[in-house]
Amino acid sequence: MKLKYAWLLLVGVSLLFGSWYSTGGPRGEKVALEASTNPSVIKLQVKVPGFETKTVETELGTFVDMYAPGAGGSPEIGSPNIPVIRKMVEIPEGATVELRILKLKEGETALSHPIMPTQPPVPKVQGARVEFAYNDKVYAKNAFLPGIDARIADIVRIRGHRVALVEIYPFQYNPSTNTLRYAGEMEVSLLLKGSDMARTTSTIRRYYNRDFEKVLEKEIVNYGYFERGIKAPELPIGYLIIVADAYYNNVLPLAEWKTRKGFYTTVTKTSQIPGGATTDNIRDYIIDAYNNWPVPPTYVLLVGDVNTIPAFIGSETGSVTDLYYAAIDGDDYFPDLGVGRFSAENTDQVDVMVEKVVDYEKTDWTNGEEWIKKAVFMASSDNHNISEGTHRYVIQTFLDPHGYVSDSLWHYYGATTQQVIDALNDGRSLAIYSGHGSETSWADGPPFDQNNIRYDLNNLDMYPLVCSHACLTGDYGYSSECFGETWVRVADKGAIAFWGASTYSYWTEDDTLERAMFRALFAEDYTWLAGMMDRAKYAIYQAGFSRTLYYYQEYNLLGDPSMNLWTEMPIDLTVNYPAVIPVGPYDMAVSVYASGSPVEDALVALKTQDTLVTGYTNAAGQVTLHIETTQPESVLVTVTGYNLRPHLGAAQAIPSGAYVGYLKKEIDDSGGDGVINPGETVDMTVWLKNYGNDPANDVFAILSTNDPYISITTDSSYYGYFAPNDSSPGSNPYTFSVDLSTP
Known part of the structure; x- marks a missing residue:
């Protein structure tokens, strides 16, 4: 291989002119591909509208830089940079694959100069020079390169989807004669044998997640065929936090917030990782969660610097990487979940990162x-x-x-x-x-x-x-x-x-x-x-x-891999749901509006001490969630979404019949400022409300405390009769004094 120094692509390359070679399409039109799928064959109909060439002057002479819109390039340094179409094609579990290629609308043209060789990447280093790569042995060949029309470069797994990485070569180039052959249309068929459709369906269903499906829908050309008819829930969302033991308590506010907004959150200390917190052991723990937990994680947050949660060393980079905490299904490098790191060396730094994310998501600005x-x-x-x-x-x-x-x-x-x-x-x-x-x-x-x-x-x-x-x-x-x-x-x-x-x-x-x-x-x-x-x-x-x-x-x-960026001013929501629900099983209807219009795809979460239920609103801004309570308690209602200001509310689960509870209070303190301070005597009028569906009679309420700095002098008040949904203050205020030495 001949190598020569040049300011390649930076100052030493001159693009003199451009020409469009049409194979049936107008200038600039991108490669188009349509896929049809069944359990025995996947057909890819490929259309290449044309390609563009530009003359390039280098220290080794004049070359032609070739570009086909919508296609990539060849990675082999020093060899002709011939356009390649790379597509992801979903294939069934268990299937073997054989390619069959049909080329249509073929043509041939003589180029004015050799095709530009693929060059080494130019590093972002001051004054960087790159060696002009030119493989003279390849350019001396009297054969059409690359010599194949299509191939399966690899078969990978991406969050429950088995994916063939298909490379299609509509261009063949003979460097000895400087001749280019092209196919304006191609039909690439993937012939499938041994397709296990039942396992394909069950695997997709287990790992189905709205965020990842949204990514794969764009990347996989035949997405939708194997997903059709799958009644997989878009939720729940699994969120796994792996934290150095010393930071466990500090990360809990983040875990609590993520749970409240609807994530099934697990916090695992590094001391709980079987075998200890090595890269392989942590990865194995994530893999086990992915494969075996009822809710496989969609996101993993690592909390700690590399001394407590070690990073992998990249095989290509020789530097730290968290990629292999995300690419866990198979030995490929495509992530199966989102990973981020709070790289902290002390508890204060964890507190900072947690507070930033929680405040950012809540719009506490x-x-x-x-x-x-x-x-x-x-x-x-x-x-x-x-x-x-x-x-x-x-x-x-x-x-x-x-x-x-x-x-x-x-x-x-x-x-x-x-x-x-x-x-x-x-x-x-x-x-x-x-x-x-x-x-x-x-x-x-x-x-x-x-x-x-x-x-x-x-x-x-x-x-x-x-x-x-x-x-x-x-x-x-x-x-x-x-x-x-x-x-x-x-x-x-x-x-x-x-x-x-x-x-x-x-x-x-x-x-x-x-x-x-x-x-x-x-x-x-x-x-x-x-x-x-x-x-x-x-x-x-x-x-x-x-x-x-x-x-x-x-x-x-x-940072937090699950966090949505704000790209608009937060939208205020009007959220409707019953303030009171009965104890026991209940279907709660929640409706979400913004400026009078329904909001679709808002994430609604209902949370009690023991239960989390989530769902997305439909086009009418509505969702009905089944919640089961076993005792009187508050049911937290949280609504979040892209560019939506979070709604943080609650409904009260009460038993059938009458149920009287606290509504509000009014403070009359000796200082006269409405703030309870040490040394003051306070009259506190308390309103109660009957949240139940039956009347309440002869209600009498007693105030008590175990605080040693509080002395209650009037501890009872009579409320009498409450109709359902009625409220009133007591017959007299409660009176108490606050010790002057109260800390």
Whole structure:
């Protein structure tokens, strides 16, 4: 192989002109594919409208860069970069697969120059040079390459779905004669033998989850055939928290909130992992939960730094990765659940991360909400045309149409660190960087380091998602606190979550990743962190980059994988349900409205001390949930959803007949401010209500306490008769005094 230094794709390549070769479609039309499926054969009808060529000048001469919209490239460095179509095809359990290919509308053309060879990725390192890769042995071949029309690259498993990774090659290229053959249409058939449809159905049903099905529906070309007729519940959602023992109590408020909003939450201490908290043992524990628990986890949150919850070391990256806590079904790298990490070294840091997420999801904010529609984009001065171009595309394609105000802080044109500080302190929901980085900073886009986060930010309750398309900034295995960890660990400032690379990243791959993530968020409704990030990684796979596995390993989430991003001002809800329900089995109807219109797909959760029941509202904004209570108690009613301000309410379960309970109180204190303070004597008038369906007679209520600092002087009041749903104060207030020494 001949290798020669060049500023490839950065300054040494000149794209002189472009030509469109039509095979039946207009310029720019994408590859189209239709699938038909039955238990014995899956047929893929492929249409390739055409391809584009651009002449490229390099140090080794002139080449033709070839591109077919909707197709990826060839990953073999130094060999001709011929377009490849990569598709995921769902196949039944137990089936063996044989391919049969029929090529239609074939043609042949002579190219003006050799097809450009696939080049090594260019790292985001200052002054990086790449070796121009040219495999002279391949280019000397007098044969049409790649020499196959289609193949199954692998068969993988993705959350209960068995998926064939099919590669289709509509182009064949003879480098010796510089001749290109193409097929404008192809029929690729997957012939199936031994399909176990019963096992296929039962496996899909067990792991069916709305979030993951939404991702797979976009990725699998024949999605829907094997899922048809499956009455699989979209719920429940399993949420597994694995936490270092020292942080157990600190993470409980998050677990309680996730449970209240409708997640079946399990908190496991590292001391409870069989065999101890090694990477393999933790992964085995997650696999067991996935395979055997009644509710398999959809999300896993790791709470602890690598000294308490170790990370895997990527086979391609040599750096830390949590990928294999998510890719647990089979030996492939496609996630079967969403994973994130609260990388904490002490209890205070866990408290910070828990409080940030709970407050973010509840909209417990102190600085307004306008910041939700603001974003800041930062680009380095080195290779600025790449990072700026990506940012501009994202802003113009996705953010501008959604009413965002976006800062464009381009270091090449003089943007400063202070401008970054000012933007973040003004409140931004998205902070996106592309350029050079290190374990402790952004190097040049503009420069921004850990001390800027710790000492210059004051963005209380206005925490952005930080996406760092830069080398090393997400290396949470670094010897000390890394840049990404600082963002999420600092109290009352910083970020809600951080997504970044644990080792060196690359210009073209980062460009693809950023575009795909924003497309997922704004055009495809992947609004939760794990969803948008996994969807972005699928784009890396489809592009056919030589470092696909590398990218799956190096980009990790420091944050809650299940968390929805706010992309609009929170929508206030009107939620209707009975205030009182009878003890015992009961079907509770809940209706959800916003500005008088029904809200579809709101998650409604009913929770008692022992029971959690969940469901999504239908198009009429309604859901009926079956709840069973065994004693008088409060039933918490929680409604959440994308861009919906949470509703936190309760219904009271009461026995049949009369049921009198507390309604409200009025304080008359000696201080006159309505606040009970030490040293005061208080008259407290209490209203009671009959929540039952029968009248209550001769009601008499006694006030008691076991607080040693409270002395009750009038402990009883007469209420008399209550009709159903009637309320009234007692005949006299209760009187008590508060000791002056009350702490």
